[in-house]
Amino acid sequence: MxxxxxxxxxxxxxxxxxxxxxxxxxxxxxxxxxxxxxxxxxxxxxxxxxxxxxxxxxxxxxxxxxxxxxxPPHAVARRGLSRSFQRNNVFAGLDVLENLRLAAAADGRGSFNLFGSVARLPRPLAKAREVAEAVGLTGRLGTPAGALSYGEQRQLEIGIALATSPTLLLxxxxxxGMSPEETQRMTRLLAGLPGDVTVxxxxxxxxxxxxxxxxxxxxxxxxxxxxxxxxxxxxxxxxxxxxxxxxxxx
Ligand SMILES: Nc1ncnc2c1ncn2[C@@H]1O[C@H](COP(=O)(O)OP(=O)(O)OP(=O)(O)O)[C@@H](O)[C@H]1O
Ligand SMILES: [Mg+2]
Incomplete structure (x- = not known):
């Protein structure tokens, strides 16, 4: 192999x-x-x-x-490598679902469709919901990212990386910086990441x-x-x- x-x-x-x-x-x-x-x-x-x-x-x-x-980084991302950076790709004023949907619509392999409405694209919405489930944020879809707890924000960052459907996640x-409870939740999340993604x-x-x-x-x-x-x-x-x-x- x-x-x-x-x-x-x-x-x-x-x-x-x-x-x-x-x-x-x-x-x-x-x-x-x-x-x-x-x-x-x-x-x-x-x-x-x-x-x-x-x-x-x-x-x-x-x-x-x-x-x-x-x-350059964007070309590497387009090849299917996605990296979770702290905060810098989270839009604090947008809710969880919107953040994930934007990431899914802009997935590493393409670019934003500036002339269409992301909201009307069914695939990113389905992907956003699937990823929210994977990172344990299904109950927080309508919460602005800026209002999430520290641990939840880190979950969202991983969700944003996952929403681009990467082959390799870094x-x-x-x-x-997490509390013991947040660390436990993150550990479970990491253990449950989709098996086809290399980590x-x-x-x-x-x-x-x-x-x-x-x-x-x-x-x-x-x-x-x-x-x-x-x-x-x-x-x-x-x-x-x-x-x-x-x-x-x-
Ligand atoms: N942009 C940079 N310019 C100069 N030195 C750098 C730069 N980035 C890292 N270094 C140095 O390179 C070495 C390795 O740093 P690196 O950040 O990769 O370590 P690390 O293993 O990630 O450490 P940590 O566990 O603290 O995050 C360190 O001595 C660091 O000071
Ligand atoms: Mg380091």
Whole structure:
């Protein structure tokens, strides 16, 4: 099987700093892959390289066997990669259903139809309702996004990413800043994401990581320290040393 995403010797410098240093990895279709590692390990930089928000200094990224490297973010999105960003793609004054419907109508593969009314398009509406269900917001369809709780706003952000029908969904710390109850709800949501969507998730909460991931990649100083099943990673003493052992200090 061809991996959905292949990263080959990917490197990114920021001046004298090597934030991502020769990373290679392959993500299979439908996989749930967690990326973990201490603060500054290069996790978000890796996402920025994959989504075209940063250009690689060296190396290659192949998606569905074709190179992504050098494409701008909108072109990457059109290929079927969707990233959940905190807040910046949520319209606070629009309600939940409208936010999801706009995202569905503007799905990564096309562009807005500026001359038609989104409201009259049946497909985005059905998609919006389906996604609302998937992210647990069916009871909040008419609530303005700005009036949602913090946890619900993060659910909506994932909904907006999902509404574009991505092949690969990238999530950068979806439980950051959440209460234990909100984290539990988010964990259930993540576990229930559609099986045909491949998920790449950066997450510091080890309960979330170990309950969700098929495989885990551990980054340290911009390099892959190790990669394997949750059990293998959990029992690797090096991982404990660089990361799990310092978790309490965060
Ligand atoms: N745009 C930038 N310009 C300069 N340095 C950067 C830039 N982005 C990231 N860095 C540096 O690159 C390194 C990796 O940062 P990155 O944000 O990828 O880490 P991370 O693993 O996501 O950390 P965290 O767990 O804190 O989110 C850090 O030393 C960071 O300061
Ligand atoms: Mg980060």
């Amino acid at each position: 061809t991996p959905l995403l292949q990263i080959q010797n990917l490197t990114r410098y920021f001046g004298a700093l090597t934030a991502v240093n020769g990373i290679s990895m392959a993500i299979e279709p439908r996989e749930r892959r967690a990326i973990i590692g201490p603060n500054g390990a290069g996790k978000t930089t890796l996402f920025n390289l994959i989504t075209g928000h940063l250009a690689p200094s060296a190396g290659a990224i192949l998606f569905e066997g074709r190179p992504l490297g050098g494409l 999530l950068d710390e979806p439980t950051a 790449l998730i950066i997450e510091h909460d080890m309960d979330v990581v170990f309950s969700l991931a098929d495989r885990i990649t551990v980054l340290h100083y911009g390099e892959v320290l190790t990669e394997g099943t949750p059990d293998a990673v959990r029992s690797d003493p090096r991982v404990y040393e660089v990361y799990l052992g310092t978790e309490d200090e965060r």
